[in-house]
Amino acid sequence: TQLLEQSPQFLSIQEGENLTVYCNSSSVFSSLQWYRQEPGEGPVLLVTVVTGGEVKKLKRLTFQFGDARKDSSLHITAAQPGDTGLYLCAGNLGEGGADGLTFGKGTHLIIQP
Amino acid sequence: EPEVTQTPSHQVTQMGQEVILRCVPISNHLYFYWYRQILGQKVEFLVSFYNNEISEKSEIFDDQFSVERPDGSNFTLKIRSTKLEDSAMYFCASRENRGQYEQYFGPGTRLTVT
Numbered sequence: 001t002q003l004l005e006q007s008p009q010f011l012s013i014q015e016g017e018n019l020t021v022y023c024n025s026s027s028v029f030s031s032l033q034w035y036r037q038e039p040g041e042g043p044v045l046l047v048t049v050v051t052g053g054e055v056k057k058l059k060r061l062t063f064q065f066g067d068a069r070k071d072s073s074l075h076i077t078a079a080q081p082g083d084t085g086l087y088l089c090a091g092n093l094g095e096g097g098a099d100g101l102t103f104g105k106g107t108h109l110i111i112q113p
Numbered sequence: 114e115p116e117v118t119q120t121p122s123h124q125v126t127q128m129g130q131e132v133i134l135r136c137v138p139i140s141n142h143l144y145f146y147w148y149r150q151i152l153g154q155k156v157e158f159l160v161s162f163y164n165n166e167i168s169e170k171s172e173i174f175d176d177q178f179s180v181e182r183p184d185g186s187n188f189t190l191k192i193r194s195t196k197l198e199d200s201a202m203y204f205c206a207s208r209e210n211r212g213q214y215e216q217y218f219g220p221g222t223r224l225t226v227t
Contacts, residue, residue, distance in 0.1 A: 031214040042117075042204050042218035043156065050214060088156065092214060099169045100146055100158030101216060 003027055004089055006104035014112050016078055021107040023072045023089035032072050032091040033101065034063055043088055079111045115139045117219035119205050125225045126195055134190045134222045136205030144208040145188045146216060147180065149173070149201040156204065162188065195226045 007022045023032070031050045035043035047056050049065035049072060056063045060083075062075040076083055086108050090101040118137045126132050138145050147159040160170045162180055179191045188207075192199055202223050206216040 033215065035218075040202075040221075040223070042220045045215055045217060048214050090156070100148070100161050100171065101156075102158065103156040105155045 003093075003102050004091060004104035006087075006089055006107050008107060009105065010108045010110075012110040012112060013079060015080060018075070018077050019079055019109070020073055020075045021087060021109070023074075023104055025070050025091070027091075027093060028069050029091035029093060030069070032065055032069075032089060034072070034074055035088040035090060037086045037088055037106070039086075043090075046087075076109075079109075081111045081113050084109060084111050117205055117207055117217055119203075119219040119222050121222060122220065123223045123225070125227065128197060128226055129194050132192050132195055132224065134192075134203050134205075134224070136188045136190075136219055137186050138188055138205065138207030139209075139217060140186070142207035142209050142217075144168075144210070144216075145180075145182070146206040146208070147190045148204045148206065148218075150204065150221075151201045159190070192224075195224075197226050200224055200226045 003025055005024050013019055031048055033048045034046045036046055037043045047058055047063045049063055052067045052069045054065045060077045064073050072089055086106045088103055088106045090103045120135045124132055145162045148156050149159055150156045158171050160174045160180055161168045177193050181189050202221040204221045205219045208216045
């Protein structure tokens with residue numbers, strides 16, 4: 001049973017388009033992180049969301065944590081080829097964040113010029 | 114900017130041999146983690162370490178695995194008798210303190226067991 005499901009698994013769009021990818025669970029998370037991972041490298045942290053309903057922006061990327069803290073979304077505005085990569089969501093199940101992260105399988109994003 | 118470092122970047126070993134993977138967490142961080150990622154699969158939690166002891170471990174982290182912080186800077190993962198299925202990328206991560214949720218990952222060690 002997968003605790004964190006990410007969708008879509010693969011997404012290929014044209015430069016300049018907008019997109020949203022999702023991270024869903026039936027479990028409540030005390031926090032949720034979004035990472036980006038390049039082939040053969042470690043995950044690079046993009047953002048952490050902690051409060052239900054929280055929205056954070058990182059340039060053209062907007063992250064939202066669901067009100068019930070069971071889901072999250074990543075929206076990219078005017079996607080660019082440099083946004084191409086694997087986007088991972090990962091959450092803490094325990095309060096205080098002391099435990100290990102549970103990862104989703106990721107969304108492979110390709111932005112075509 | 115401080116970062117987590119890992120050595121070696123690639124380790125090839127024969128089945129049954131012991132390997133030690135090394136990590137230097139970010140210097141003021143108190144929580145340390147090991148994760149693994151089998152090729153094409155998701156990142157999986159192995160173990161967390163705080164105050165010189167294991168605070169949590171997953172089902173994957175069986176008796177073949179051990180962790181140690183031998184000095185003030187290094188954090189190691191030992192696999193006593195490697196199996197073919199131990200082949201994976203192993204990532205070290207660190208977190209500053211209990212009030213901070215962010216975990217910062219190292220570049221990984223690719224372990225190949227032949």
